[in-house]
Amino acid sequence: MPELNRVNGGTSTPILGRKVLRPRQQVEDALRKAVLDGQLRTGDRLPAETELARQFSVSRPTIREALSALESQGLIRKVPGAGGGSFVQAVDHTALGQVVQESMHNLLRLGSISFDEVAIVRQYLEVPAATLAATNRTDEDLEELQELLAEQKRRTVDDPMVAELDAQFHISIARMSGNRILAALVYALHRESEPVSYLDLSPEVGRDTFAQHRHIVAAIAEQDPGAAEAAITEHLTYLRGRIRKHISNQDAATV
Amino acid sequence: MPELNRVNGGTSTPILGRKVLRPRQQVEDALRKAVLDGQLRTGDRLPAETELARQFSVSRPTIREALSALESQGLIRKVPGAGGGSFVQAVDHTALGQVVQESMHNLLRLGSISFDEVAIVRQYLEVPAATLAATNRTDEDLEELQELLAEQKRRTVDDPMVAELDAQFHISIARMSGNRILAALVYALHRESEPVSYLDLSPEVGRDTFAQHRHIVAAIAEQDPGAAEAAITEHLTYLRGRIRKHISNQDAATV
DNA sequence: ATTGTGTAAACTGTCAGACGAATAGCAATT
DNA sequence: AATTGCTATTCGTCTGACAGTTTACACAAT
Structure with missing residues (x-):
């Protein structure tokens, strides 16, 4: 009976069971990747929270949580009001x-x-x-x-x-x-x-x-x-x- | 006519107009202070989100946003499920x-x-x-x-x-x-x-x-x-x- | 022409309530 | 003793609404 986990070093990489990614984490990862890969540039404005919620098929609070995490990392800046939104920040040293x-x-x-x-x-x-x-x-x-x-x-x-x-x-x-x-x-x-x-x-x-x-x-x-x-x-x-x-x-x- | 701002270096400290603190920021600051001042110790469990919402007279999502910020800083760890909650973490170098x-x-x-x-x-x-x-x-x-x-x-x-x-x-x-x-x-x-x-x-x-x-x-x-x-x-x-x-x-x- | 005021629109911030997912603890069953 | 099922409790996510903030524009007053 072969083991269902592939052993690699001290940790096992499951063949079948992969750790699921929660919605908020997927959104956060996708947005961070877009910023770090240069797909979004400094100064670019992300779509509004309601639009992002539509695009990702999640609720708006989930978007908010993902955006807050990116803001904590300094990757974006949130601006309230008309013309507001989330803007990619110039991140330097x-x-x-x-x-x-x-x-x-x-x-x-x-x-x-x-x-x-x-x-x-x-x-x-x-x-x-x-x-x-x-x-x-x-x-x-x-x-x-x-x-x-x-x-x-x-x-x-x-x-x-x-x-x-x-x-x-x-x-x-x-x-x-x-x-x-x-x-x-x-x-x-x-x-x-x-x-x-x-x-x-x-x-x-x-x-x-x-x-x-x-x-x-x-x-x-x-x-x-x-x-x-x-x-x-x-x-x-x-x-x-x-x-x-x-x-x-x-x-x-x-x- | 005395100036209404007290001048200190290059910045002014207003006498009357102070920047208001949003609910979420107040909650975040209060919880962070409790951790950093030693009022909450490593391993201590914070009250449940619904209880904190009641104590601070804010909505639960506001609590969630404040807790997420503290988690991003590594000051707390969130655990879902029975016996879960937000726990103060040992933060070291x-x-x-x-x-x-x-x-x-x-x-x-x-x-x-x-x-x-x-x-x-x-x-x-x-x-x-x-x-x-x-x-x-x-x-x-x-x-x-x-x-x-x-x-x-x-x-x-x-x-x-x-x-x-x-x-x-x-x-x-x-x-x-x-x-x-x-x-x-x-x-x-x-x-x-x-x-x-x-x-x-x-x-x-x-x-x-x-x-x-x-x-x-x-x-x-x-x-x-x-x-x-x-x-x-x-x-x-x-x-x-x-x-x-x-x-x-x-x-x-x-x- | 310039300044001041009011309004509408567009966004984020917060609220209320509900349900889903995750977890621990306990009892019942094998 | 080990497994399964159930319950309670928490966080995670959803829906919908309203409040707060900000910008842009129109219009009136000077």
């Missing part, structure tokens, strides 16, 4: 950054990961980001960094904008690396680790970090990857010694 | 890995990012992963690596399991780093870059990479981070020169 940030935010809240883990991984990626930025930056990139520097120079350490400007500085460098995944990950990691918030920020530390930022920008200006790597490494090492302990953290704190 | 993998998969399909970007970032993270694994590995970790090595030794380069065993090898090392974010990111980056699939895999290359894997494991066994870093760097450098060009890729290919 910033969607990855946001999805990572949101997921890490939840995990931090749940205690599944720690700030230290976030901060350490951020540092692993900031070094190559600066190095690549030195190689790949444009003139406009450089101007932008210099403007950020000028804005930082105008601030004292008690200004609430200091943390935001620092974030913009590092996130911009990652963007200028030319590697979009690096940019997305550094964005998310930076936003979730909030390094400046945990820094013991005296006026002296403010001056030191500003000088280090200037060295980083100079290396990027000179398009010198080695100098950029050295400058960012020095900056991160300096900061590592000046972190207040996290209140909820039992381990040695790092930024 | 593997959820981050999956979310990143899915997002990157879509972005690759859409052409928003390239394989090279994925592969390069993976390499940036594999070096510290091996280094940390040398420091933080347990005896069980080491046994697992040695078992993976033994399994790899049994395979010839045309065996379809070679790619999977290589993936397991690298992903396991990242897990042994003890940094959960690193583990999650390396998992996703490895799964999406599929390095072995793009390798020009001759028997000689197979032997060389196996020897390199053995050096990596030896360094991890000795708990020597410097040796682990050197071994993984050598391995990645070796592989970088032996990649077939990506079919859809215009740039120089790397792994």
Whole structure:
């Protein structure tokens, strides 16, 4: 009596019994495929929910559930009102950054990961980001960094904008690396680790970090990857010694 | 006449006009908050949809839409049937890995990012992963690596399991780093870059990479981070020169 | 010519109620 | 002990309706 399941590795592929796909799942899969295969392009408008319900021979709530899933993934955007509908979205690497940030935010809240883990991984990626930025930056990139520097120079350490400007500085460098995944990950990691918030920020530390930022920008200006790597490494090492302990953290704190 | 909007940075916080929250959004936010604040614990069962509809004074489809959003985020799991319902899930860093993998998969399909970007970032993270694994590995970790090595030794380069065993090898090392974010990111980056699939895999290359894997494991066994870093760097450098060009890729290919 | 107001149309958001599908638990039968 | 049948409880899907939102257009007022 031959076995009715074909054995493949550790799992069995049934000959007869296939897992049925529920209506909502079929609709969701079909629409996602249309988007990912390029059959639907960015900006294209999907038919109205009532029309999709007619085309797929399902009820409108089933369509709604499938569309909501695609919206959660960022593949479409829903617009109410006349001229509304579901529109295919331009999905780029910033969607990855946001999805990572949101997921890490939840995990931090749940205690599944720690700030230290976030901060350490951020540092692993900031070094190559600066190095690549030195190689790949444009003139406009450089101007932008210099403007950020000028804005930082105008601030004292008690200004609430200091943390935001620092974030913009590092996130911009990652963007200028030319590697979009690096940019997305550094964005998310930076936003979730909030390094400046945990820094013991005296006026002296403010001056030191500003000088280090200037060295980083100079290396990027000179398009010198080695100098950029050295400058960012020095900056991160300096900061590592000046972190207040996290209140909820039992381990040695790092930024 | 004072302005009715309080200006804060580039955005305005209205004094009077606040963006209204739709019923579904309120329900979703309330349930998410209950999970993230620890009011609901892993394994807890939420009330039935009809009961939640009664408690929130909304219709059941509205509850369903809110629950579906939470399920998309991995915060709950829905179970049909008697004894079913919505259960709070244990969310750990593997959820981050999956979310990143899915997002990157879509972005690759859409052409928003390239394989090279994925592969390069993976390499940036594999070096510290091996280094940390040398420091933080347990005896069980080491046994697992040695078992993976033994399994790899049994395979010839045309065996379809070679790619999977290589993936397991690298992903396991990242897990042994003890940094959960690193583990999650390396998992996703490895799964999406599929390095072995793009390798020009001759028997000689197979032997060389196996020897390199053995050096990596030896360094991890000795708990020597410097040796682990050197071994993984050598391995990645070796592989970088032996990649077939990506079919859809215009740039120089790397792994 | 420009601005403001009202209306209609077209879409999504939500509601109410019903039935189908899936599942666990329990009792009866073999 | 294993199998089958039944019941209750939940989620999944359906139908139909109304509410809310938005755009476009027509018309009146300036």
